[in-house]
Amino acid sequence: MSGASRSRADERRPRSASLRATLLSLAILVVLLGVWEFGTSGASGARVHLPGPSRIALHAARELAHPFYDNGPNDKGVGIQLAYSIARVLTGYALAALLAIPIGFVLGMSPLWQRALGPFIQVLKPISPLAWMPLALYTIRDSTLSSIFVIFICSIWPMLINTAFGVASVRRDFLDVARTHELSRWETALHVILPAAAPTIVTGMRISIGISWLVIVAAEMLVGGTGIGYSVWNEWNNLNLDGVIFSILMIGVVGVVFDQLLARALRAVEYVD
């Protein structure tokens, strides 16, 4: 009897903990919005006049009611701008994954290649992806392709390094199992190494998508034309701070969605050893 009631209490505890965390988050949100609203209301006597949350909310409601309107190059809906950015990020990111994961696999399986390519990776990895932009613009001569290239170059490293690390640290026992079952090299890679290294690889993919989303905003500010990064800069040039703050919030929301998608992918491939 007491055992049963205790286990029920144990079950309840995590739920009540998450409920309390949610309540606390809401309380913090209310305080932040309150301070923000008060600080920007003029009653505080501040010299800089930022728009308050109520104004942003109105702006957001207007924008989100028609996210896909298009009134020419300098006036597009937030949905269109985000779609441009997301498309660029996904293209560059997918190309990077297609290259990084197979190469990472080879590096992880071959100490020779790991040593041979190691110095190149060491030198290329710390270069800010935006430093490539002039070269990209000069050689590719297209702003969209150049920003895709910049996404490609920034998202390749975490995926490459994590894949190589994950593959290299597959336990010898698993490889022995593959060998005693007469698996070919290809079968071993597909049925043993890939699932064993998958959590590390997907973690690399998660880091990459985060970096890509950080970089695309900066890249679009540089090259202009379309995208959420350009949109932020354009609103600033128009001195439309409502738009700037709204765009910033939307960048955050999309970033969370990307991260959560890969968190879900990670849960799908995770295993307890």
Place this chain on the structure above:
Amino acid sequence: MASAFLQVSALARRYPAADSGDGALTVFERVHFGVQAGEFVCLLGHSGCGKSTILRILAGLERASEGVVSMEGSEVSAPSLERGVIFQDHSLLPWRSALRNVTFAVRSRWRDWPPERVLEHSRKYLELVGLCGTEHRRPAQLSGGMRQRVGIARAFATRPKLLLMDEPFGALDALTRGTIQDELVRIWEQSRQTVFMITHDVDEAILLADKILLMTNGPRARIAEIVAVELPRPRERTGMLRDPAYYAIRNHLVEFLFERSRTLNACAPADYDPERPPLVHPGREGGAANARYAARP
């Protein structure tokens, strides 16, 4: 003996002297024995005498420094599905369910089988080790004993000609170990598979083996002698205790492990030839007394 099912000849594992000046190390040398088809052979010795290495060489996972292993007349140079391995720490693939770990092996063995047949065959072997109803759990959700049962099912399901076991119950508690040993006896009685098993558990060796190879301590470990276990089969843990031969064998093994395994390298009798280790029958009347280092019959 030259044409045994499995023949191990003059096997050695040496590590060359390191540049730092460490001397060369010979883990074991002149290891020589044969296993007949259908025999259950245990290799008994202290840790560090290279038992696991010998098993890995038999499996084809490692190469010996010297010597030859041949099975049915052909040299063992690479792993093969003809030699199933049960590893010490079960080595199940943790991202696969118990059932999928077995189908993994069955599908590798019979690549032309349709999926239903693979599934049916795998289920049969999981049932054999008493794992109905838990076949969809992953290894992490199974107890240590259940995991090792899956490992046993996986190995038996591929019906290898030779089954190699590396202290398969070493990581289990005594009670679980006993239960699974009994199950292993039961499964083995049905298949009469040729088995080579490594253990440091004297009772386990007596319960399971037809022959027990005794290994001296390393370095330069060798096979000291071969103990024949002639207790009637099917053996049963408690029934065995009433057989006086059991105690004779047990005393012989314990005495070897705690005394002679240390001293034999230093003061072997003149007629001791590690490549022809004596076969002793401590279970027979008067067997233990006259057996020591007796020349082969």
